[in-house]
Amino acid sequence: MLGLMQDWPLTCDKIIDHAARQFADREIVSRSVEGPIVRTTYGAIHERARKVAQKLLADGMANGDRIGTLAWNTSRHLEVWYGAMGMGGVYHTLNPRLFPDQIAWIVNHAEDRALFVDLTFVPIVEKIADQLKTVKKIVVLTDSDHMPDSAIDLICYEDWIAEADGDFAWVDIDENAAAGMCYTSGTTGDPKGVLYSHRSNVIHAMMAAMPDAMALSSNSVILPVVPMFHANAWGIGQAGPMTGAKLVMPGAKMDGESIYELLDTEKVTFSAAVPTVWLMLLQYLDETGKKLPHLTNVVIGGSACPPSMIEKFRDLYDVDVIHAWGMTEMSPLGSLGPLKPKFRGLSPDEQLAIKQKQGFAPFGVEMKITGDDNEEKPWDGKTFGRLKVRGPAVAKGYYGGAGAEQFDDDGWFDTGDVAHIDPDGYMQITDRSKDVIKSGGEWISTIDLENLAVAHPAVAEAAVIGVSHPKWDERPLLVIVRKSGQSVERDDILSFMEGKIAKWWMPNDVVFVDEIPHTATGKIQKMTLRDQFSDYSFSDRDEA
Amino acid sequence: MLGLMQDWPLTCDKIIDHAARQFADREIVSRSVEGPIVRTTYGAIHERARKVAQKLLADGMANGDRIGTLAWNTSRHLEVWYGAMGMGGVYHTLNPRLFPDQIAWIVNHAEDRALFVDLTFVPIVEKIADQLKTVKKIVVLTDSDHMPDSAIDLICYEDWIAEADGDFAWVDIDENAAAGMCYTSGTTGDPKGVLYSHRSNVIHAMMAAMPDAMALSSNSVILPVVPMFHANAWGIGQAGPMTGAKLVMPGAKMDGESIYELLDTEKVTFSAAVPTVWLMLLQYLDETGKKLPHLTNVVIGGSACPPSMIEKFRDLYDVDVIHAWGMTEMSPLGSLGPLKPKFRGLSPDEQLAIKQKQGFAPFGVEMKITGDDNEEKPWDGKTFGRLKVRGPAVAKGYYGGAGAEQFDDDGWFDTGDVAHIDPDGYMQITDRSKDVIKSGGEWISTIDLENLAVAHPAVAEAAVIGVSHPKWDERPLLVIVRKSGQSVERDDILSFMEGKIAKWWMPNDVVFVDEIPHTATGKIQKMTLRDQFSDYSFSDRDEA
């Protein structure tokens, strides 16, 4: 028997309609790419988004078309999202930090029909213009005064939008229709496209706004430092207008001083960013002695948040840090780490030990950890396994069918992360599954070993890789960069580690290098490192 | 083009699974019908709900079957809900405050196949047992020690559930399948059944938990005084386990002292109830001088919340009241009245004027007000019209097709309420549409007139009805009960009202009676009153 409740499709046009109806005068403040700080409202964004939709259709775009954006977080970028979705299209955020050739590859793979580009990124587009096979229009997100001279055909956004009269109603859309797209670039293979639906965006926004997640309301003032081109700005592009929160958009400037200026003048209460951004801010505050009287919560994720950062925010600035984990494939929220009530009475240090974990799954995310034969591992806070997830805002495949091996028949998505989960549900990432070392059938976390090694005062950086071993399959090799002027040796390191980890986790060898290879976003390139040590063999030194 | 996100049906089994996985040891405390306060956890409820589902199937119940409950808010009632839903059935809450014959009519109309009944209500069931045509089992929610002697066949819940081993997996369910049922009894005609779906329950629970609604999290301690048989306890039966909130269930006792005891000993942070319950509590606090140190927020709705109640909670107990409006047909949340940020700087009195309105629609509720020809009225805070709503948790019809005239082709449900909405989206109920007076094509709010009349010191109660008028179609007749010993007359009342309302709103006459008729729930029975004055005629006294 079916229920008798209304068929009210969960589509994103309803989000911006709600914002315009209930929070028409609530502000969206942007640091514009042209320089000055500019202000608009949900009412105005709603109106301009309708014009974008109307103009896209008038320009020949059609239902399902991908509309690429190469843009910072600004109100114009947000308008383009809702305009693209509202005409039945798909906003497709491109990461400007990729190499131009990669961007061209992605635009062609997604078959983007238009590009909306910030002034900053016009040079990228000029460089790749003749490679682009499907793009019909390139619109620069600025006004006529700021239009650059260019050898390629560029359209001025403000002139373009002015041609629409705004007399437009959103196209009827299936809630399962594609709404947004974002490519994720693994360390191997081609980038893979995640295709968000209207439904997943709406449900994810509700998950993101809940009190144990980002706790967003009409009284929130949100600074999403995390870019809209990085997994929907963690859902804030939807959750902001859904809740009527004021948005403060940082544009192109993410340095400590610029972020501080916005936090302070706009009285921001909540922000979200990766640890690097917060490092810059904390350093700026340290140097200037400035404080954060308005900010109450921040969500930190994207890579592991150091406990010292949580501590500093708490002790010096009275800001509660929520450590979160997620992935482009998860829209992106996967887990968040507020304290459950049973931990409220613990000492600050005990609380810190919990808060440094990546948190627990909200309603809408199912999690499990599994071993080599897909058998489920216990939630004991020690045993680790491959982290698999399921949920209404989790991908069931990549655009074009790539990466099918990451999805199993029961709908579980293999995140590629390795984690343990404690009896209270708090998950902690211990490794990437391609990095974890399999020694005699048991797993060793390279991240744990690295964290321990860098605690040695003479170590600047450490990386652990698995190297094949005749008896144990794989054993850990510890690669170290010494701090300049330090002369620490293999045995110093090993005896420093001894007793702090299980005996069978001890690296079989330590080697010293001048430099460890990194990706553009600062992560250690373990693949390159493994290549570098592909000839290394334990057998002559070690019989463990 | 479809999105590529997982098909993860929004079903209620996922709510209790999530609670058991993430908040297994979080408590549900109930004042049991047997007397003592008893404690259980989400982990235990999850296990027992599986047994309920398993036993229902073993007893021959099938997918889609309605499972009636005549029960207070207790953990057992909650188990039965999740058990019924988890086997593909439909929990059907019956309102024990109705006349036994009405209950029998509803059970037969819904074709309930089983009844789960609190000890309190065994006499009702005994009275109607031989009228019930579809009920196969009557289970009393108690243990064998407390089983009553009865002439009818009664099953002991604890014995019954003990027969299941709990080795059971939830039945696969379509998110649009019926999950719950609740009849609403209008003042005219037969009761009408609202059929909630799994999807509507899940979405509504997320709406209810949002920061601008009930703001529920794992740190909340919720006392739902509002009964589970009254529109899902306003969604708390789902939103509680979804967020991991502790639940404090009041059982059969809703008097001031009993409620206070639970608020105090269980450190309740949030509660929800109708104004009558709060009146009793406030009176108890007043008499005893007790305080509410733990409680921070309450949601008040079901009927209009007097401003003095909001004020008292704020000034004497530091509790923030959110006035809310809703209906059984809306799951039930329709609007909630937290202050939007622009009002945060106002004086306490100015804030009160906003907070006494019924609030604004959350994401997931669309609202409009319309006139006689279904034309939309402006949101100016003055013009009122029929209040119509749309949303994923709003009914699209009643069970069996009754009341079809309340639903239009564009999916709008006519609430039967009359309201105005201000430019900031705050809605205020001014009447029921069957009570509103239509004078010369314009509408007059009977509630406004009544509120004004009772402000006169000699008036105990007032009711306004429309009486047909040769020239103006209808004109207001004011019916008054004098305070004992008072001798106020027609002209005193009219001159008291003069200048405080528009001239054409002035009642054409005032009559005095000893008593005004009321429904079982304390609302004025305007229909009876209109019958009573059906022979009344203005023409001889008034030529307005």
Ligand SMILES: Nc1ncnc2c1ncn2[C@@H]1O[C@H](COP(=O)(O)O)[C@@H](O)[C@H]1O
């Ligand atoms: N806060 C409120 N103020 C005035 N009337 C209300 C309020 N909440 C609910 N109601 C009335 O109660 C009706 C719903 O009754 P029920 O379906 O029994 O919950 C609504 O249509 C309103 O007439």
